[in-house]
Amino acid sequence: MAKRVIVVGSGVIGASIAFHLAKAGAHVSVIEAGETGGIATRASWAWINASWGNPEPYFRLRVRSIAEWHRLQKEIPGLAVNWCGGLIWDVPPAELDAYAKERQNWGQPIRKVSRDEILAIEPNLTSVPDFAYHAATEGMLEPLATSLALLDAARALGAEVLAETPVKWLAEEHGRVVGVMTDVGVIHADETVVAAGAATAQLLDSVGLTLKMDAPAGLLSHSKPAPKLLNGLVMSPGLHLRQTAEGRIVAGTDFAGADPEGDAEGLALDLQAKVEAMVxxxxxxGLDFFTVGNRPTPADGFSAIGRPHRRNGLYLAVTHSGITLAPALGLFAATEILTGARDPLISSFSPDRPSLS
Structure with missing residues (x-):
């Protein structure tokens, strides 16, 4: 008999887990407190990368996940990743060289480019350094559209998606999680996956578990639509840029966005002014709108994925790197939930590691 699995959260991580579970034959119910597609996912800068400052185990996980994005593009209609590459020069030159050398030694195809090469890649930039690095294998996507495509693919395999259905607490019997409590009562399942982003810690607390995590706010500005002005991602000091399929230039002080500190509109207008000076x-x-998202981040900054404290019936998936890691974590979580086999690439990222308890 197919295993019944509840996935709490319909952002890109929950949607990927739901798709991979349904593909493997599970009976899947996705439960979302708000609108389908999640909260943090909507406000993501949506960079698929392996090139930011990560230790090697996290780098290897990210590289694998980039490969899994290519797989998913072939499997799921309507899922589009723009493999546009990115220019990086947002740290001091000596640090940038050292970081790039490390990544090159690990096998990442990242290359040093001169000022003229930068302008050949992005001719509309008004201010460029003497050199930068170009990561040609990285990309970007439209985050909400991607979550919805994954959920549609899960539905096509028999999954159900319940939006506007807040989970009050995790239901437990004799030390085993048996489902979730909602306004309509308990919804039972053989396995419950918590992929609820910033709400994760509160749900775990309902069964006496603790996960050290934070959910810092990050603001991104979104310009009014424009003709194509940027070819790829631009990571410059204090300003990260990308242009969406609709033509809006999305900007943050970095890829995570900045804390609005009580003046979200002021920060958004300032970012838009910098965009207009840079491009x-x-x-x-002009500014069209801005988003403020709370980034679910385990205390040490790395993914927490697995069974917390070996609690039967419960599986946890929370990470700040959701856009990059969604396909790999979805595949690995589904495999572990249904077969018990844990992929070596996530062996370092148990939710029970000391830094999170």
Whole structure:
């Protein structure tokens, strides 16, 4: 008989887990407190990468997940990743060289590019350094559309998606998690996956478990639509840029966005002004809207995935690197839940590690 699995959360991580579970034959119910597609996912800068400052085990996980994005593109209609590459020069030159050398030694195809090469890649930039690094294998996507495509693919395999259905607490019997309590009562399952982002810690607390995590706010500005002005991702000091499929330039002080500190509109207007100064053709474009997302982040900054304290019936998936890691974590979680086999690439990222308890 197929295992009944509840996935709490319909952001990109929950959607990927749901798809991979349904593909493997599980009976899946996705339960979302708000609108389908999640909260943090909507406000993501949506960079798929392996090139930020990660220790090697996390780098290897990210590289694998990039490969899994290519797989998913072939499997799921409507799932589009723009493998546009990215320019990076947002740390001091000596640090940038050292970081790039390390990644090159690990096998990442990241190359040093001169000022002229930078302008050949991004001719509309008004201010560029003497050199940067170009990560050609990285990309970006539209985060909400991606979550919805994954959920549609899960539905096509028999999954159900319940939106506007807040989970009050995890239901437990004799030390085993047996489902979730909602306004309509307990929904039972053989396995319950918590992929609820910032709400994760509260749900775990309902069964006496603790996970040290934070959910810092990050603001991104979104310009009004424009013709194509950027070819890829741009990571410059204090300003990270990308242009969406709709033509909006999305900007943050970095890829995570900045804390609005009580003046979200002021920060968004400041970011938009920097965009217009940085990109030829964006002058006078104007701010369309801004987003503020709370980034679910385990205390040490790395993914927490697995069974917390070996609690039967419960599986946890929370990470700040959701866009990059969604396909790999979805595949690995589904495999572990249904077969018990844990992929070596997530062996370092148990939710029971000392830094999180």
């Amino acid at each position: 030829k053709g964006a002058e006078g474009l």
